[in-house]
Each structure stands twice: as structure tokens, then as C-alpha cells.
Amino acid sequence: MNFPENLRYTKTHEWISLTGHKARVGVTEYAQKEISDVVFVELAKKGHPVEQGKAASVVESVKAAFDIYAPVSGTITDANGALEANPGLVNQDPYNDGWLFELEVSDPLSVDALMTSAQYAAFVQSGSAH
Amino acid sequence: MTTDITSKKLPLHEEHLSRGARMGDFGGWNVPLYYTSIIEEHVTVRTQVGIFDISHMGEFLVEGPGALAYLERCLPRKIAPVKNQQAIYMPLVNERGGMVDDIILYRVKDDRFLIIVNAGNIEKDYKWFLSRVTDGVTLMDLSSEYGLLAVQGPASSVIIATAFGAFFRDIPRFQYRDFEGGIMARTGYTGEDGFEIMVPTARLKSVWDVLFMAGEKKGLKPVGFGARDTLRLEAGMPLYGHELTDEITPLEAGLGWALDFEKPAFPGSEILRSQKNTGVQRKRIGFEMVDRGIPRHACEIHKDGKQIGWVTSGSFIPPAGTTPGRNIGMGYVSSAEARENNEIDIVVRGHSLKARVVSLPFYKRK
Structure with missing residues (x-):
């Protein structure tokens, strides 16, 4: 499974990409497979403050709804509007066109504390991912 | 995404795994949720044909010289007019007018009946039937001895004819024929044409294999419980534990058509009669x-x-x-x-x- 090395990862299967104070967030390839066909995304709300580990967006499969958590604290600056018409982008391209939201990160150092690609791959492998 | 270790395995469990099924829990059973995707499997049944393993369902046999009179007392529909090899659907009603379950009753012979019940209700229903048994009635729970497969979709009759012959393809709706030590019925839970096949557990795999041999080239695919739920919902069919519960009456559920008031009293009949008169x-x-x-x-x-x-x-x-x-x-x-x-x-x-x-x-x- 593909876990790009330039991203950081959470135990709840989000990825985050940081540039300065700005970050983009989505779900990992592992997560999109577990969720199965994404048929609806409740977009994160622009301008809303989010706390690390709290739900910022919701992704739904045919059967169930999954909370997507903010990997770090900050303020939502944008959400991927393309997912309203085409939620399947989360499955097809989880690291690019299927991104979920962007945020202004309160503390860029908090991203460094998250898992690297290698750590996340080991975490998924260990099965504790369930 | 976790599996309850206390949940029961289907007789074809290994077969589902080998076909790549994503398993999950339903009614105390570990069942295939989907093989490829719920969306694909939903479309397969609406446009071609799918096969479901629904062996989790329960089966009771009621027989004996007192069987007909017993079922007339227990059930909310007239049983005497049901012909041999015919099936009817109905709710099982409690004393308060709520629903214990919804069932399909098959008349095997004059004094021999088969009842299909929901997996999650097997114990509850068995106790309910047992507490009402009288002389001349034998009640048996055959749930662990039989498996159930459903073939559903517009191409289902073609698959059945290819696999087992035109005789079975021509079974009329809501009737059944004897098949491989069990029965094949023209029934289903998807809103499409289809067949439900009940056979002894030992023969389940061979029936499954014959169906795939006959059907795989014609688009037959295994379908999981995820699509079973979207299909029955779109067909407006109620599911026990959701639309039907011990607290909801058949009249509230829109199942008034499956109640006969012109027959001797059955559990809940007086309450339902008055609810019918006053309105729900x-x-x-x-x-x-x-x-x-x-x-x-x-x-x-x-x-x-x-x-x-x-x-x-x-x-x-x-x-x-x-x-x-x-x-x-x-x-x-x-x-x-x-x-x-x-x-x-x-x-x-x-x-x-x-x-x-x-x-x-x-x-x-x-």
C-alpha cells in the first residue's frame, strides 16, 4: 500500500501535508479501502476552529458514517468542494484529488510529532489498526 | 471492522473468504458484507443476477394431526386455504399487537408446514411457538440442519433453468417445489424476480457450485449483506429490528394486507381489530x-x-x-x-x- 514519504500520519488514518503554517488533510489509502465506496462527504466548515483529535469532517460509505479527525489543532481554511459532486475521489485518489480540508495550523511543530510514512506502515501492518 | 468472536459462521464461510468477502456481523452471524463493493453488487442484482448465502435464517417444522388447527390459532392469516407447495408471508403478532417477527410459511403437506424466521429471532420465535404447542403438534427447529441460498435478479430464471432445468424455472411466484432434500421457492427480498433454495447443509456447497458453473458466464456474482439491505430498502421491504419490532403493530407497519380478521382469535387479534377500526x-x-x-x-x-x-x-x-x-x-x-x-x-x-x-x-x- 502506498503511504507517501512527504506526509505525516495519524492512528485514525488521516494524512497531513504541511507547508509553512498551512496544511492539507485527507485519509490514507488504507482508510479508503476500509471505508469502501465513499458516497457522501460532509465538508469541514471554513473558518471553524478545530482541535487535534476532534471530528472535522464526515465521510460516508453506503453502510456507515466515519468521522475524520483533525490531525492537529488549527482553523479550517478550505474544504474540497469537488467531493460534493464526486465523493468517489476519496477512493480513487486519496492523496491528491481526494483531499478533504485545509487548515491554518496553530503549532507547525505539532505535525512533527505525528507518524512518519514508515511508522504508519508498521502501525497498519501490526494490525492494531483495527 | 472488528469481528465478534461469539458470532456464528455460515456453512460456506471458507468459500466466502476464498472469494474475497469482507466479513461482518449480522444477527449474531459472521456474514459476507460485500465481495467487491456494495454498489457493484446492488447493480448486479438490479441488472443481471446475484447469489446470496442466507443460511443464517432459521427454519422450523410444524407437523402432526393438530398442526393446522395450531397454526390457525397462532398466526394472523388463514392457513386452511394455503395449498400444498404454496408460501405465504405474514407477521408473527404478540399479545399486545406488536410483532415478534415476520415469517414465511410453506405448506409442505396437509399437516406439515415449514416456517422461515429471521436469524436474530430463532430462539425467541421457538419459545413463542413452543409455549403454544398442544396435543398432536410436533415443533422442530431445523435451523442448523439446513442452509439457504437466494438467486435474485432479472436473469435468475435463466440461471435456474441452466443449472437445474426448466421445471424449476417455471415455479410460480410464492410457490415452491421439492429440491435436493429441501425446497426451491420463487421468493426473495430484493424486489427482483428470484428463487430461494433451502437444502440440507451437506448439499449446500454442491448447489452453490452448480449455480456458479451455470451462471458465471452469464454474469452471476456473489452478493453480500450490504447490497441485500440497499435492495430490500429500495423495494420498500421492512426488516425486523428496524421497521418491525415488538412495539410496532402490523397495521402501523403497513402490513394490514397480511392480517385476516375473519378467522378465530389469534394473539393480538382483538387489539389489532380495534386499532383497525379507530385508525393508527x-x-x-x-x-x-x-x-x-x-x-x-x-x-x-x-x-x-x-x-x-x-x-x-x-x-x-x-x-x-x-x-x-x-x-x-x-x-x-x-x-x-x-x-x-x-x-x-x-x-x-x-x-x-x-x-x-x-x-x-x-x-x-x-
């Missing part, structure tokens, strides 16, 4: 979302800011053939609000989302 306070409805959002079980239904009911089932339904994809649900609302086209709100994660009441079923095959 709440009704099962179907609704389609107007706003974006997927309704789910237990969401509240509001009108003008006040709760008028609750959602019992809701889902995204994939597009299939000429039927568009949409977000739909079923639920109960006060009878005054049950009219078609009534604008209602479904509360999803605190947001009031607009929906409108539509007639059931959402989908009817041509």
Missing part, C-alpha cells in the same frame, strides 16, 4: 432526501421544528439501469404527517435536512 396513530412511510445527506437508522424526523417520528432505515441507493442514485429512508411518523409529498426534516448529526414523503416501494421492477 403512526404509520410507516418512505421518504427521499431533498437536501444533501444520508439518513440513518434512529435519526429523528421533524416537521416545523417538532419531532413527528424517527428513521428506521436509511441509505444511499446506487444508480442502476434507468433508476437514478438517491438517498432514501423509511420511518414512522404520526399519521397526520404521513401524506405523500409532505415536506419533512431529517435530523442528521444535528442538521435538519429537507426530505419529502414518497409512496412505497421506491423501486418496482417492470
Whole structure:
């Protein structure tokens, strides 16, 4: 499974990409497979403050709804509007066109504390991912 | 995503794993949720043909010289007019008029009947039937001895004819024929044409294999419980534990057609008779979302800011053939609000989302 090395990862299967104070967030390839066909995304709300580990967006499969958590604290600056018409982008391209939201990160150092690609791959492998 | 280790395995468990099934729990059983995707499998059944392993379902045998009179006392429909090799659907009613389960009864012979019950209700139903048994009646739970497969979809009769011959293809709707030590019935839970095949567990794998040999080139695919739920929801069919419970009456559920009042008393018959005369306070409805959002079980239904009911089932339904994809649900609302086209709100994660009441079923095959 593909876990790009330039991203950081959470135990709840989000990825985050940081540039300065700005970050983009989505779900990992592992997560999109577990969720199965994404048929609806409740977009994160622009301008809303989010706390690390709290739900910022919701992704739904045919059967169930999954909370997507903010990997770090900050303020939502944008959400991927393309997912309203085409939620399947989360499955097809989880690291690019299927991104979920962007945020202004309160503390860029908090991203460094998250898992690297290698750590996340080991975490998924260990099965504790369930 | 976790598996309850206490859940029971289907007789074809290994077969499902070998076909790549994603397993999950349903009614105390570890069952295939999907093999490839719920969406693909939903479309397969609407446009071609799918096979379901529904061996979790329960089967009871009722026989003996007292069997007919016993079932007339227990059940809310007239049993005497049911012919041999015929099947009928009905709710099982408790003393308060609520539903113990919904069942299909097959008349095997004059004094021999087979009853198919929901997996999650096997113990409850067995006790319910047992407590009413009288002289001349034998009740047996055969659930662990039989497996059940369903072949559903527009091409199902072609597959059945190829696999087992034209004799079985020609079974009329809601009838059955003896088959491989069990039965084959023209019944289903998807809104499509189809067959349900009950055979001794030992023969299940060979029947499954013969069906695949006959059908794989014609598009036959295994279908999991995820699509089973979207298919039955779109067909407006109630599911026990959702639309049907011990607290809801068949009249509220829109199952009045499956009650006969012109027969001797059955459990709940007086309460149901009076409810039929006075009218029900709440009704099962179907609704389609107007706003974006997927309704789910237990969401509240509001009108003008006040709760008028609750959602019992809701889902995204994939597009299939000429039927568009949409977000739909079923639920109960006060009878005054049950009219078609009534604008209602479904509360999803605190947001009031607009929906409108539509007639059931959402989908009817041509």
C-alpha cells in the first residue's frame, strides 16, 4: 500500500501535508479501502476552529458514517468542494484529488510529532489498526 | 471492522473468504458484507443476477394431526386455504399487537408446514411457538440442519433453468417445489424476480457450485449483506429490528394486507381489530432526501421544528439501469404527517435536512 514519504500520519488514518503554517488533510489509502465506496462527504466548515483529535469532517460509505479527525489543532481554511459532486475521489485518489480540508495550523511543530510514512506502515501492518 | 468472536459462521464461510468477502456481523452471524463493493453488487442484482448465502435464517417444522388447527390459532392469516407447495408471508403478532417477527410459511403437506424466521429471532420465535404447542403438534427447529441460498435478479430464471432445468424455472411466484432434500421457492427480498433454495447443509456447497458453473458466464456474482439491505430498502421491504419490532403493530407497519380478521382469535387479534377500526396513530412511510445527506437508522424526523417520528432505515441507493442514485429512508411518523409529498426534516448529526414523503416501494421492477 502506498503511504507517501512527504506526509505525516495519524492512528485514525488521516494524512497531513504541511507547508509553512498551512496544511492539507485527507485519509490514507488504507482508510479508503476500509471505508469502501465513499458516497457522501460532509465538508469541514471554513473558518471553524478545530482541535487535534476532534471530528472535522464526515465521510460516508453506503453502510456507515466515519468521522475524520483533525490531525492537529488549527482553523479550517478550505474544504474540497469537488467531493460534493464526486465523493468517489476519496477512493480513487486519496492523496491528491481526494483531499478533504485545509487548515491554518496553530503549532507547525505539532505535525512533527505525528507518524512518519514508515511508522504508519508498521502501525497498519501490526494490525492494531483495527 | 472488528469481528465478534461469539458470532456464528455460515456453512460456506471458507468459500466466502476464498472469494474475497469482507466479513461482518449480522444477527449474531459472521456474514459476507460485500465481495467487491456494495454498489457493484446492488447493480448486479438490479441488472443481471446475484447469489446470496442466507443460511443464517432459521427454519422450523410444524407437523402432526393438530398442526393446522395450531397454526390457525397462532398466526394472523388463514392457513386452511394455503395449498400444498404454496408460501405465504405474514407477521408473527404478540399479545399486545406488536410483532415478534415476520415469517414465511410453506405448506409442505396437509399437516406439515415449514416456517422461515429471521436469524436474530430463532430462539425467541421457538419459545413463542413452543409455549403454544398442544396435543398432536410436533415443533422442530431445523435451523442448523439446513442452509439457504437466494438467486435474485432479472436473469435468475435463466440461471435456474441452466443449472437445474426448466421445471424449476417455471415455479410460480410464492410457490415452491421439492429440491435436493429441501425446497426451491420463487421468493426473495430484493424486489427482483428470484428463487430461494433451502437444502440440507451437506448439499449446500454442491448447489452453490452448480449455480456458479451455470451462471458465471452469464454474469452471476456473489452478493453480500450490504447490497441485500440497499435492495430490500429500495423495494420498500421492512426488516425486523428496524421497521418491525415488538412495539410496532402490523397495521402501523403497513402490513394490514397480511392480517385476516375473519378467522378465530389469534394473539393480538382483538387489539389489532380495534386499532383497525379507530385508525393508527403512526404509520410507516418512505421518504427521499431533498437536501444533501444520508439518513440513518434512529435519526429523528421533524416537521416545523417538532419531532413527528424517527428513521428506521436509511441509505444511499446506487444508480442502476434507468433508476437514478438517491438517498432514501423509511420511518414512522404520526399519521397526520404521513401524506405523500409532505415536506419533512431529517435530523442528521444535528442538521435538519429537507426530505419529502414518497409512496412505497421506491423501486418496482417492470
